[in-house]
Amino acid sequence: MDKITRRKFLETSAKGVALASIPFVFQFDPLAAFAAPNGEGMDLNAYFEHFGVNEGIIKEVMSAALSRGGDYCDLFFQHNISSYIGLEDKVVNRAYTSVDFGVGIRVLKGDQTGFSFTEEISPKAMKLAAKTAANIAADTATKPPHTFSLQKPADFYPISTPWETVKIDRKIPYLESLNEKVYAKDTDIVKTRVSFSDDTTYMLFINSDGMISYDYQPMSELSASCTVEKDGQRESGSYDLCGRYSIEYFSPENLDLIAEEAYQKTMILFQSVKPEAGEMPVILAAGSSGILLHEAIGHGMEADFNRKEESIFADKIDKKVAESFVSIVDDGTNPGMRGSINIDDEGNQSEKTFLVRDGILRSYMHDKISAQHYKVKPTGSGRRQSFRYPPLPRMRNTYMLPGPHTKDEIIASVKKGLYADTFTNGQVYIGPGDFSFYVKTGYLIEDGKITKPVKDINIIGNGPDVLSKITMVGNDLEFAKGGWTCGKGGQSVPVSMGLPTVKVSSITVGGVNS
Amino acid sequence: MNNKEKLELAHWVVKEARTAGADDVKVDISNSRDISVRFNNSKLEELNESTQNSLSLNIYANNRYTGHTTNDLRKESLSAFITKAVNMTKYLSEDEHRKLPNPKYYEGRKDIDLHLVDDKYEGVQSEQRVELAKQLEDSGRNGDSRILSCTGEYGDSYSESVKVYSNGFEGSRRRTTFYVFTEVAMDDGNGGRPQAYDYHVSGHFSKLKNPKDISAKAIENCLAKIGQKKIASGRYDMIVENNRASRILGVLGGPMSGRALQQRTSFLEGKIGTKIASELLTVTDDPFIIEGLGSRLFDEEGIAAKRRVLIEKGVLKEYNIDTYYASKLGVEPTSGSVANVVLDYGNRDRAEMIKSIKKGIWVTDFLGGNSNSTTGDFSFGIVGQYIEDGKIVHPVNEMNLSGNIGEVLNQLVEIGNDPYLNSSWRLPSLRFEGLEFSGV
Numbered sequence: 001m002d003k004i005t006r007r008k009f010l011e012t013s014a015k016g017v018a019l020a021s022i023p024f025v026f027q028f029d030p031l032a033a034f035a036a037p038n039g040e041g042m043d044l045n046a047y048f049e050h051f052g053v054n055e056g057i058i059k060e061v062m063s064a065a066l067s068r069g070g071d072y073c074d075l076f077f078q079h080n081i082s083s084y085i086g087l088e089d090k091v092v093n094r095a096y097t098s099v100d101f102g103v104g105i106r107v108l109k110g111d112q113t114g115f116s117f118t119e120e121i122s123p124k125a126m127k128l129a130a131k132t133a134a135n136i137a138a139d140t141a142t143k144p145p146h147t148f149s150l151q152k153p154a155d156f157y158p159i160s161t162p163w164e165t166v167k168i169d170r171k172i173p174y175l176e177s178l179n180e181k182v183y184a185k186d187t188d189i190v191k192t193r194v195s196f197s198d199d200t201t202y203m204l205f206i207n208s209d210g211m212i213s214y215d216y217q218p219m220s221e222l223s224a225s226c227t228v229e230k231d232g233q234r235e236s237g238s239y240d241l242c243g244r245y246s247i248e249y250f251s252p253e254n255l256d257l258i259a260e261e262a263y264q265k266t267m268i269l270f271q272s273v274k275p276e277a278g279e280m281p282v283i284l285a286a287g288s289s290g291i292l293l294h295e296a297i298g299h300g301m302e303a304d305f306n307r308k309e310e311s312i313f314a315d316k317i318d319k320k321v322a323e324s325f326v327s328i329v330d331d332g333t334n335p336g337m338r339g340s341i342n343i344d345d346e347g348n349q350s351e352k353t354f355l356v357r358d359g360i361l362r363s364y365m366h367d368k369i370s371a372q373h374y375k376v377k378p379t380g381s382g383r384r385q386s387f388r389y390p391p392l393p394r395m396r397n398t399y400m401l402p403g404p405h406t407k408d409e410i411i412a413s414v415k416k417g418l419y420a421d422t423f424t425n426g427q428v429y430i431g432p433g434d435f436s437f438y439v440k441t442g443y444l445i446e447d448g449k450i451t452k453p454v455k456d457i458n459i460i461g462n463g464p465d466v467l468s469k470i471t472m473v474g475n476d477l478e479f480a481k482g483g484w485t486c487g488k489g490g491q492s493v494p495v496s497m498g499l500p501t502v503k504v505s506s507i508t509v510g511g512v513n514s
Numbered sequence: 515m516n517n518k519e520k521l522e523l524a525h526w527v528v529k530e531a532r533t534a535g536a537d538d539v540k541v542d543i544s545n546s547r548d549i550s551v552r553f554n555n556s557k558l559e560e561l562n563e564s565t566q567n568s569l570s571l572n573i574y575a576n577n578r579y580t581g582h583t584t585n586d587l588r589k590e591s592l593s594a595f596i597t598k599a600v601n602m603t604k605y606l607s608e609d610e611h612r613k614l615p616n617p618k619y620y621e622g623r624k625d626i627d628l629h630l631v632d633d634k635y636e637g638v639q640s641e642q643r644v645e646l647a648k649q650l651e652d653s654g655r656n657g658d659s660r661i662l663s664c665t666g667e668y669g670d671s672y673s674e675s676v677k678v679y680s681n682g683f684e685g686s687r688r689r690t691t692f693y694v695f696t697e698v699a700m701d702d703g704n705g706g707r708p709q710a711y712d713y714h715v716s717g718h719f720s721k722l723k724n725p726k727d728i729s730a731k732a733i734e735n736c737l738a739k740i741g742q743k744k745i746a747s748g749r750y751d752m753i754v755e756n757n758r759a760s761r762i763l764g765v766l767g768g769p770m771s772g773r774a775l776q777q778r779t780s781f782l783e784g785k786i787g788t789k790i791a792s793e794l795l796t797v798t799d800d801p802f803i804i805e806g807l808g809s810r811l812f813d814e815e816g817i818a819a820k821r822r823v824l825i826e827k828g829v830l831k832e833y834n835i836d837t838y839y840a841s842k843l844g845v846e847p848t849s850g851s852v853a854n855v856v857l858d859y860g861n862r863d864r865a866e867m868i869k870s871i872k873k874g875i876w877v878t879d880f881l882g883g884n885s886n887s888t889t890g891d892f893s894f895g896i897v898g899q900y901i902e903d904g905k906i907v908h909p910v911n912e913m914n915l916s917g918n919i920g921e922v923l924n925q926l927v928e929i930g931n932d933p934y935l936n937s938s939w940r941l942p943s944l945r946f947e948g949l950e951f952s953g954v
Contacts, residue, residue: 088777089842091607091608091609092606092607093578093579093606093607093608093609093612094579094580094581094606094609094612095580095581095602095603095605095606096580096581096582096583097580097581097582097583097599097602098582098583098584099583099584099585099586099595100584100585101585101586102585111557111559112557112558112559112560113559113560113561114560114561115560115561115562115563115564116562116563116564117564117566118564118565119566119567119585119586129564132563132564133561135561135640136558136560136561168602168605169605172605190778191777191778191779193777227777227778227779227888229778234778234779234888234889235888235889236778236779236886236887236888274916277747277748277914277916277950277951277952277953278747278952278953278954279953279954295882308554308555308662308663308665308699309662309663309699309707310662310663310699310707310709311707312706312707314707388564388566390560390562424884425882425884426882427881427882427895428881429709429881430709431699431700431706431707431708431709432706432707432708432709432739432742432911433707434881434895434897434911434912435881435882436881436882436883436895436914437882438882438883438884438893440884455886455891456884456885456886456889456891456892456893457893457914457916458882458883458884458893458894458895458914458916459914460881460882460895460912460913460914461912462912508744508912508913508914508952508953508954509914509952510883510893510894510914510915510916510950510952511914511916511950511952512916512950513747513748513749513950513951513952
């Protein structure tokens with residue numbers, strides 16, 4: 001997805017010692033006291049212990065952060081544990097683990113940001129980082145809050161088995177089984193590759209408004225790819241399932257699905273032809289075609305680009321941008337989905353934000369700075385790659401709501417065009433709104449029927465133009481099931497997307513010229 | 515922690531891991547200090563300053579292999595980290611190919627100063643950083659009345675790293691990097707908001723380009739986009755701008771890798787010694803360029819760097835194969851990556867080359883797209899200028915360039931004399947004949 005990176009020329013438990021417990025006084029949200037424990041069953045005290053901090057230390061660090069008159073500060077504690085296991089040449093022969101731990105300290109003066117982080121969560125190191133971030137302001141000191149109140153996190157991705165309790169010997173059979181399932185498809189398979197990765201994040205967020213929140217964020221992905229050789233021709237394809245799920249998600253049925261899709265996506269390439277180059281109607285299959293929304297409208301609706309007058313959508317709020325049956329949302333609340341978040345990385349509640357409702361452009365995606373600028377409520381879209389970065393407005397799961405048409409009537413309406421169904425990546429220029437995405441596999445449509453497969457072609461268009469050319473929307477919304485990652489300003493975050501079958505009346509397709 | 519202390523720690527980690535049961539161990543320890551200052555629309559927008567550490571540990575035990583990274587470098591934490599890493603390795607399957615490089619490849623490491631560190635780094639003051647970012651933004655914002663938004667950013671980085679392997683390799687590196695960057699968005703008077711940037715990166719503070727020149731180039735790039743439109747699909751000649759030519763030659767990166775070759779996902783399998791491109795094309799990996807952005811004395815695996823000819827007069831001479839895949843393929847390792855990419859340059863610059871184009875597109879940027887390493891097929895979105903009879907007619911956008919890299923490299927008809935030195939891919943402008951573009 002990779003939006004143009006602003007800094008493309010620069011390049012990606014060791015937890016703190018828990019201090020002796022000190023009794024804390026909190027103004028608890030009354031609901032929180034009765035809240036079901038999250039995936040890890042940890043409460044706020046457990047998070048404090050996990051990061052080796054307490055209210056007193058936090059106030060000291062905040063005092064340092066506000067020592068030069070900043071009008072706001074926040075502390076973002078993060079502990080990330082990840083693992084990757086790989087199978088190649090029929091054996092599980094590589095495994096990688098990573099531990100990352102630290103705190104990001106941000107100070108705001110109006111819409112100006114001072115930022116620093118430290119990987120050492122000692123009061124001394126945190127105060128030093130806080131003083132560095134404090135330099136965005138040059139005034140007399142502001143006071144830290146007296147009390148803190150917990151904002152109860154939601155629970156959009158409860159998991160039954162925390163990944164940290166799943167040891168490598170329990171994961172290895174999944175790779176072996178999946179590998180066997182792929183090889184069993186065809187004797188012409190010459191190579192397969194399988195990988196299994198999981199990632200767990202503990203985060204604790206505290207700001208100078210006195211708000212505290214925390215989250216436990218699991219992620220997992222199982223992927224297979226294969227290379228098939230037939231009559232001197234060779235093709236490779238892959239498939240993966242990904243989300244904020246525990247190991248139970250990777251059932252025998254889901255392993256069958258990965259094997260089947262990886263194999264089918266490879267076989268289809270053998271019969272592929274190149275489409276004719278040029279403008280034509282394009283039907284986007286339900287599912288990961290949601291990449292269209294991510295590039296054509298999503299990035300342009302991130303409020304930072306609009307606040308700076310850089311986006312093509314900067315003057316289009318409340319204007320009609322699409323047919324009345326087009327509604328597009330960015331949603332952080334879909335159970336288990338890769339882009340879902342209980343809270344954003346600024347402690348705000350996640351939500352379902354309507355970007356377009358019944359054809360009318362409704363709301364940008366906001367982080368704290370942009371919500372302050374536009375004087376609106378934050379939309380829970382402030383996200384960051386890790387404690388090493390300040391937050392930016394970002395997408396979560398971006399999808400279009402179902403429309404009035406059926407898939408069959410949409411396909412039947414096209415005389416000559418393209419049906420696109422799997423994708424690898426996309427990119428957008430925010431200002432002009434020009435975007436493109438890469439079609440890994442699709443089909444030609446001839447006389448209202450799906451005919452020959454096509455592969456490896458790029459599609460390019462302009463965001464507002466393409467939105468206005470969405471002439472049919474199916475009633476068959478599907479979500480992407482794979483692991484998508486969005487890049488912006490040098491930061492990567494996990495996202496997902498979805499789409500019903502959609503017809504764009506005309507868009508430029510790469511191909512050959514007759 | 516300085517490099518001497520890092521080396522001591524790395525040797526301690528090697529010893530601990532061996533005590534815990536590892537046969538061989540690879541340790542990398544690095545740290546960096548990164549500072550950036552960004553101005554947007556006449557205000558200081560963001561100050562960013564931090565230091566980070568990383569330790570990476572590779573364990574080889576009974577023909578089994580795992581890799582681990584952490585950013586907690588305290589010895590008390592590392593002890594548990596190492597034990598866990600070694601224990602985990604036992605669960606993997608045996609893989610006889612997973613081993614440290616043969617020490618003979620460490621030999622012959624050159625002892626030259628590549629001038630990758632600016633001794634004046636410590637002397638750069640916060641005020642200077644802020645002033646540079648301010649100048650970048652000021653000169654950009656005031657450079658044209660149509661500008662809607664301007665961002666100016668200055669940044670620098672100081673990084674150090676060491677490598678210690680249990681079979682005798684020891685190496686350390688230091689590098690400073692400085693950059694200046696301007697991005698502008700404009701009102702094109704027609705509802706469009708073209709956006710463009712320019713930047714310069716250097717290993718030496720005093721060699722950074724003037725902020726005014728960076729902003730002027732960003733504005734020039736942006737103005738060049740006003741009035742973009744797509745043209746008819748068809749075959750056109752193409753000149754690709756020097757700073758974007760890596761997108762075309764980069765298609766070879768995947769297929770030339772040891773992994774793609776061994777995993778049968780490379781269309782270049784078995785092509786050593788055969789002609790894969792126009793005979794104008796000679797590609798060399800030169801690690802020894804003084805102040806080069808990719809320069810190095812040894813690669814990621816510790817293999818002593820050497821100058822390597824990858825393609826000579828269109829003939830494929832060498833792949834990029836690391837120790838693991840070399841063992842699997844039964845060949846000698848070359849290097850798993852390239853340092854600086856240089857070509858045998860031609861005689862004319864881009865402006866001269868444009869004059870030779872009868873009907874073509876000067877590609878100034880790519881938008882998205884991808885390639886297939888198994889077949890060599892690629893398809894990219896493009897932005898550029900339409901050229902007729904040697905003259906620029908109007909800017910183009912919303913078009914795709916598609917082809918097969920094996921064929922396209924044979925349609926290469928001229929190599930420029932204007933290499934782009936702001937990257938480790940020091941490519942000149944390239945001219946091709948008859949490529950497939952899709953538009954209207």
